[in-house]
Amino acid sequence: MYYADRLLRSVDEGRDTLGIAAIAVVTVSVFAAGNLFEPGPAPAGQDSFFGGREPTxxxxxxxxxxxxxxxxxxxxxxxxxxxxxxxxxxxxxxxxxxxxxxxxxxxxxxxxxxxxxxxxxxxxxxxxxxxxxxxxxxxxxxxxxxxxxxxxxx
Structure with missing residues (x-):
């Protein structure tokens, strides 16, 4: 969070050292990291915690x-x-x-x-x-x- 906060402050102060694109990357990364511990049925991109196939x-x-x-x-x-x-x-x-x-x-x-x-x-x-x-x-x-x-x- 420190780096995201620092980056946002530099943009607010007119010192856009890394660019607006970097803000988007940091924002998405912080959001994704925050959601790693949310309960859910399976990891992203997977149908199940297990391998194998769906049953008939x-x-x-x-x-x-x-x-x-x-x-x-x-x-x-x-x-x-x-x-x-x-x-x-x-x-x-x-x-x-x-x-x-x-x-x-x-x-x-x-x-x-x-x-x-x-x-x-x-x-x-x-x-x-x-x-x-x-x-x-x-x-x-x-x-x-x-x-x-x-x-x-x-």
């Missing part, structure tokens, strides 16, 4: 069915399931509830807030959670790297 409708239905009733029955204005399926091995998926409308005072959506995700594996016709957490899963689980990174030795 059938995959989405099956994966959602693996969750408890309180998640499956959450109001649509409160929860969106961010689900991705591995390109490398379609038996693996990553999913996390993206909570919507939780910031409103007295919101009924706040009860669905969480910061974790699940990695699921399809065995037969059923998807089962093989990892639940808020950090990268251990590499020993053998989760395809195109879906999510891992910690430890691969």
């Amino acid at each position: 409708i059938r995959e989405r239905e099956q994966i959602t069915e693996a969750y408890p009733a309180y998640v499956r029955n959450a109001p649509v204005e409160c929860v969106w399931m961010d689900i991705r399926v591995s390109f490398q091995d379609a038996r693996y998926a990553a999913a996390g509830a993206q909570v919507l409308n939780w910031q409103k005072r007295g919101s009924r959506c706040l009860r669905y807030a969480s910061n974790g995700f699940d990695v699921l594996k399809k065995t037969g016709r059923t998807w089962r959670s093989i990892f639940a957490g808020s950090v990268e899963p251990p590499c020993s689980l053998g989760i395809p790297r195109d879906l999510i990174g891992c910690r430890g030795k691969p």
Whole structure:
């Protein structure tokens, strides 16, 4: 902020040392940096925090069915399931509830807030959670790297 303030003062005083274009760059940069910590569903330019691909409708239905009733029955204005399926091995998926409308005072959506995700594996016709957490899963689980990174030795 110091440099942006100094630059603005120099323009106000008639000493346009860097030019008006520099003000625009600094202003946009400060705005962008300020928005880095705003909550949101995914980083800019990405559809999801996870890699992989969007699930088919059938995959989405099956994966959602693996969750408890309180998640499956959450109001649509409160929860969106961010689900991705591995390109490398379609038996693996990553999913996390993206909570919507939780910031409103007295919101009924706040009860669905969480910061974790699940990695699921399809065995037969059923998807089962093989990892639940808020950090990268251990590499020993053998989760395809195109879906999510891992910690430890691969």
